[in-house]
Amino acid sequence: MSDNKVKIGLVGFGTVGSGVAKILLENADSIEQRTGIAMELARIVDLDITTPRPVEIPAGILTDDLDALLNDDSIDIAVELVGGTTFAKDLQIKMLKSGKHVVTANKALLAMHGKELYAQANKSDRCIAFEASCAGGIPIVSAIRAGLAANNINRIYGIVNGTCNYILSSMAGNDDDFATALSQAQKKGYAEADPTLDINGGDSAHKLVILSALAFGCDVATDDILIEGIENVSIDDIRYGKEMGYTLKLLAIAEKNEAGKISLRVHPAFICSKSALAQVSGAFNAISIFGDAVGETMYYGRGAGMMPTASAVVADIIEIAMGNSQPLFNCLKTEPVASALDSIDNLVSRFYIRLMVTDAPGTFAKIAKVLQEHNISISGILQHEGHDVNNTVPAIVTTHPSRQKNITDALSDFVKLDSVGAEPVCIRIVDIPEDDIDD
């Protein structure tokens, strides 16, 4: 890497790859003006070298020969944008071994094999930079790594999946059911043809692995995370929640309690409709991070898309070109987190419970008795008059802070009651706290 010129090789010339090429070519002058470094896009590798892309690239740099990149010692920074977790893993290791710094947006790979890749990066004295892996264009990785470096981070609440947020926003805004909202999202390009990894919470969990590894400095895996998706969310509950002052979001949550125990969760959550995160609608992402010195900070922007994701990839390229590669993985320790993880049974949360009950004398007394037996205190009750042909009616109870274990036990007891019909619906209510900074 010469002082004022850096050569970049790109593998994967799809949507994000085209965006990266576009920025490197079109914003080259302004980037050089600000950084004093000329960024040269020297090589693009893709199996498909014929389909036209939305960017005009210099003649001769596009090839389907990976070795043309790997064996080119003049290339300083290699960008992996092929996705997946097998070929891509192999590729990143080859890139590192050939002496190149790696920039990637591959959250699934980092969540699954991060430990091994960081170790190889360390061994090769090169870095893996991954700003684009979390929340697209929002510079959240650098915020945690550098901006909040003085802090012990103790809480993260993130809307980190644009597909889910788009679907939940549509359901709430248009009073649509899940299937309709999903199909709308697919039509508009906000959801994949196979949306499984988005809607089942898996993608959010990948991002939470990366964010909490950065925040807590330990080796987190998706297995450490309680994951619940939005597939079973009913428009009824969004409606009832709204009536009670709540908005439903899929949240990625990391909380570290005073004893140092860490709770990692991805699940649908009712949050106060007046809170800042509740205002985040459509495909946007937002992440709220609490540090012991800074208090609450929040970051908002586009979590996906060609240019926003490319913006983050190129930010990493620039940081590495300027010599700021070391810190990018210094904070990623590979120490196991298991001992610090708190059991989900110990989670203390508020809960929204909807039961379909027979409209008959004594029904609510039975429900209240079950709650009392499990030491669960009622915070709010909502039962509208009127009932359907089966003489059942939805009865909604919100609780004061209760242990997850007690709630789980109560739910099993509810279904044993004759007067309770279908499986109860249970959604956690997350009260995002005010920070305790005394300014």
Place this chain on the structure above:
Amino acid sequence: MSDNKVKIGLVGFGTVGSGVAKILLENADSIEQRTGIAMELARIVDLDITTPRPVEIPAGILTDDLDALLNDDSIDIAVELVGGTTFAKDLQIKMLKSGKHVVTANKALLAMHGKELYAQANKSDRCIAFEASCAGGIPIVSAIRAGLAANNINRIYGIVNGTCNYILSSMAGNDDDFATALSQAQKKGYAEADPTLDINGGDSAHKLVILSALAFGCDVATDDILIEGIENVSIDDIRYGKEMGYTLKLLAIAEKNEAGKISLRVHPAFICSKSALAQVSGAFNAISIFGDAVGETMYYGRGAGMMPTASAVVADIIEIAMGNSQPLFNCLKTEPVASALDSIDNLVSRFYIRLMVTDAPGTFAKIAKVLQEHNISISGILQHEGHDVNNTVPAIVTTHPSRQKNITDALSDFVKLDSVGAEPVCIRIVDIPEDDIDD
């Protein structure tokens, strides 16, 4: 600066200085764990070495002898927290000349003498880091410098003065007049005994100088900025604005148009009450930044206070300790901005105009005629029935986008009308646009 130990000297042991000492001492272990570097607070200099501070410091490091810091070659990073623009300037130059990197929260100094200081830093091959100078604990400087480095930034809208935001939030929330809200803010410690620099917009302008220098890479001065404060804001206008769907905020605004012309302004602005910035209440800050690749991003947090500001100071210390000092001022060019500045007369904005008019036939026709003569199109009108003892009534007009020059001319014509009483009130309406990123 050895590889794994960095010595820090601190000048100014007031509120923020105490916070910095607290973090360096209390979070030392976790910072070392994440960065691999031990941060040693080696020296604190203050004229007052007897008053107890809210942090326990190691024996022997507090002194009133500045030379004990300046002449200590083992100190790598010097933190200037004395404030002011004369002694502090001299001090920073001495720190740089003695081979120390400088970390500062001194926005006034940077806004006034940044050019000279950055030149000295360049000459001494040291850096001046100033994350804490803008928006307290929010890592906004690093977001612009690094996180959004791939982008051409074209819009900044910031709530960057907590005192003003607290006052305006109180006025709106409690229906208080300005004097009452100010006195409340002073009682609660959100406003200084002499609040002039906050409420007249000067402090926001200092921050806008720094942010726009970073964003546009040119030498901006407070003289380049249109500055209007909140001293004359009336609760009446906050009320009428609310009725029309607007919330009043003091905004720091930088806009670069397609011809490359830059408009820099600090003034009270009506923004849509549903917008994200309108939700920012109390002493919090938030800054919305638009980049050509990333679209809109927003950053939110505490803009002042002991620990949030100290969080930003220590973030800079850590970045420098890790060797990331170069980029901090690479993007601060000292090229004059004057040629790129757009005249305020050319500003195109929407406006809220309140006239106190005599309730008599033909009055509104005269007002409408003046607007028509100046090519100003009416967007909304609000005139409540009823009138005071002088038979005057407030008539409010909001406009479609209009040139500032035309508005200014129309305002002079209004006061010439017999039927218009007191000086008209004119407040800009800022429609924060949706970004045009096609995701």
